[in-house]
Amino acid sequence: MLDIPLWKRVVIWGVVALGLLLAAPNLFYGKVEGHNDAAALIERGAEPTGEIADALAQWPGALPSGLVNLGLDLRGGAHLLAEVHVEDVYAERMDGLWPEVRDVLRAERATIGTIRRQDSPPDELRVRISEPAQINRAAELVRDLAQPIVTLTGVGSSDIEVTTDGPDLIVRLSDAEKRATDDRTIQQSLEIIRRRVDEVGTREPTIQRQGEDRILIQVPGIGSAAELKALIGTTAKLTFNPVVNRTGDPDADPGPRNIILPSVDEPGEFYVLERTPVVSGEQLTDAQPTFDQNGIPAVNFRFNPSGARLFGDYTAENIGSPFAIVLDNEVISAPVIQSHIPGGSGIITGNFSVEESTQLAVLLRAGALPAEMTFLEERTIGPELGQDSIDAGRIACIVALGAVLLFMALSYGTFGMFANIALLLNVAMIFGILSLIGGTLTLPGIAGIVLTIGMAVDANVLVFERIREELKTARGPARAIEQGYARALSAIIDANITTFIVATILFTLGAGPVRGFAVTLGIGIMTSVFTAIFVTRLLIVTWFERRRPKTIEV
Template sequence: MLQIDLWKRLTIWALVIVGLALASPNLFYNRVESHNDAVAAIEKSGATPEREAAAASWPSWLPSGLVNLGLDLRGGAHLLAEVKVADVYASRLEALWPDVRDILRPERDTVGTIRLQPSPAGELRVRISNPDGMARALELVRGLARPVTSLTGAGSNDLQVAGQGDEIVVTLSDAEKQATDERTMQQSLEIIRRRIDEVGTREPTIQRQGSDRILIQVPGIGSAAELKDIIGTTAQLTFQPVVSRTTNPDTTPGVGNELLPAMDEEGVYYVLEQAPVVTGEELTDSQPSFDQNGRPAVTFRFNPSGARKFGDYTAANIGSPFAIVLDDEVISAPVIQSHIPGGSGIITGQFSVEESTNLAVLLRAGALPAGLDFLEERTIGPELGQDSIDAGKLATGVAFVAVLGFMWASYGLFGIFANIALLVNVGLIFGLLSLIGATLTLPGIAGIVLTVGMAVDANVLIFERIREELKTARGPARAIELGYEKALSAIVDANITTIITAIILYVMGSGPVRGFAITLGLGIVTSVFTAIYVTRLLIAMWFERRRPKTIEV
């Protein structure tokens, strides 16, 4: 046992040095964080003297990974949002009207005239003037149905079409509603994540809760209101035909149309066709720019499908106004001067540079498929986060002092070896957390405090076993060897059961529980390594140097 090969010694010390080096940036947290932010900003937007100075504040050849601080330690914003999934049904059926109209038009001799009727939410009602052609009309409209694209809806169609007198009633099937709800939630999660990532926030928590709610926690952001401004804007961009322009807010738009205000012209309203020609979902890119007069603007580009529809419409409607609508406000309504091929264009308006940049971010991240109702919002100030950090430091410090004192009092010199390994153990935990970019929360600190208490458990088992072997073994070297050999199985068994518990907590738990599970699991791995290898190496080096005839544990 005491004859440890040179390569093993070098490997143990190398792992310890690498782990402590990875943990060291956390001792200079603010300085390293400024360096990392400056490097990221330079890569994204180019260098400035301020960014270069901040980047130079930490040597580039040193590790720069940090343990990210969670919401309860850093402060930030907490939101619980409910996705209005039912709104998607209405939008889906509104967009279906042009298809129903186009498929029935060639059969006017059979079904008569076709009129869109006022419809309750979740329904599309179309009246035909010849009820005798209802069977043919239903057959044609049912041809628009498509199979539901989900495992639970396999074999079902997305539309239910029925006749009521002289009206065709189209609704979404239950299977399609369920699939739509799932798609809407997944899209909302992804778009919220993209919007938050676009503004460079650090380690946000974005997760689904229940069937239609999303939990959003973003450390380091100023307030819940600021977070709502980032994610709460629907950013629904549409391009819609203009029916008329008016200054009367009480104008009746008519069936199939809507009345929307102009964003930059007070008292001006536009009557638009509800069914858009192209939507923001078909955008592939959006960037802040400037128009020919040097005013802030936003450029955009469509995907092939959107480019084709945009090009076809502009070619067929030269001389007609065409509204660009953002979140139910008309940004502008230019007259189509010529065919616009290629699917790219520019949005102009009374923007500031900041507004054009924010709009480009929202459009690039994509439009939320449905609106959000914020059920709960909290702003956690950095002072409260600092209080949590201070409390965590105090708890960890008390645990350290108590454990170090107990080990020294109980096991003397061997207890000091265990204490050195304990300090190395905590450093390795922070090194691993920095390496994987984990987020440390208050429960995570509790996991570290628990690890401090548990870390010496393996050493206690080994030292007690050495005490027993000293009574029967031939000498101290043999007693130490047998102590490590016979304690190993108990150490492995105890820590395997604990790490299984940590894995279950991580898989089944939510954010705070997962934070506790991560630090607990990493602490188990490092504590076993330091107890079996680091303390053994320290004892071996001491024994080789002193060659004691007797030892006291």
């Protein structure tokens, strides 16, 4: 009656062994972490030096090397809350729309007369025509440039609104387009921040949107909040602008559609540049740190085909003229074009250190942030505080585990010891699954494991109590064990499914620490059901087959 097929026994012990094997690297955390870091460096093309080779040899390559990543509260690191200035993108949209408006109005110059762009707020484009009587005709021409908005909330809306004010034509983004633009700006900022953080090899950062225009950034293992700000706080907006002239007066009038920017290498010097760049960093496809012909750190760059064509055409037409390389509104270099530069590649030189050239290359590869960010909150969590959290979590787990083991042993004797073995395997399997999926363990996650330890024996308690009841019917121990498991199964499934649903809701709707708790709780429920229904039963059946007791006490 208690027969379990051989294949099922092999599968059960195979799953347990796999879980223990996956969890094992966490017992040698430092060695495995060094091995993984060395392997990652080699994959990125680093030379296998003696130090890297030694780190690689600390853990056998044939064994699993996945680790449970430690969260910010356990490992230490940096925490930032940034506000994205989404309105900055509106001005860029208006500047980008101006060439199209200009071209469509110029085609009707005979009717509407001459056109001239006027000064206006950043989020609108104002154009004056010399024939005010034709302002409605001009408005119709510009309205034809409108595009439909492809979003669920903007269906049926256009991206621009065109109004008139005397001889002036005013173009603004529609409210629906502003909402869509804000959403795209935040999503693009999230992706670029994630790429920048991933470039430096940090583990399991938390980068997520909060509210309408804020981004939460938590990076375990990084030195300080200032270091993280230096990495992601730079807009890294690169442009190549024509140079109009130089001046020593920052308040000089640059002229219409021009800007005046300071020089990085020459303090006190300023460049007057055309506002519209020839090419921008958005057209870069690669950037790598290098050294120029004088051995000074620099950055190599390469454009995509469209950027390469624009760059090549401009250099061919302006030999002997200077052009400025502008990074975040500062002129880092203003070389004179010596010859045609085909192929779309070049080098950025400046007063860089090796670290600065490497960081600039990282920022350019990741792309420019679409808008400026203001950091509203910043915190550095030291490794010592993280170690205190680990120690507190370890003590909580040991106390909870010890109390449960003692309770089960005293309450159910031999059967309680079987439940205790299954509980220890359960905890190991939780860490094995976390290692397999690359999960991050946080302090709330440890709370989820502690709760799982308490809940894990619930299923065994239900089974053992049912066995006790069945023993009173004098059907014999084998029949009592079989009926105990059969009749307790539905209650076990129902109780754990409802808890698993709660964990799923917490993971779906929660963020940060709440998700960490939900992950460990959900994994713990699955492993608890497996160990209670299969592992504990297999232990009891194996013991019963060897001892063949006439009576049993639970």
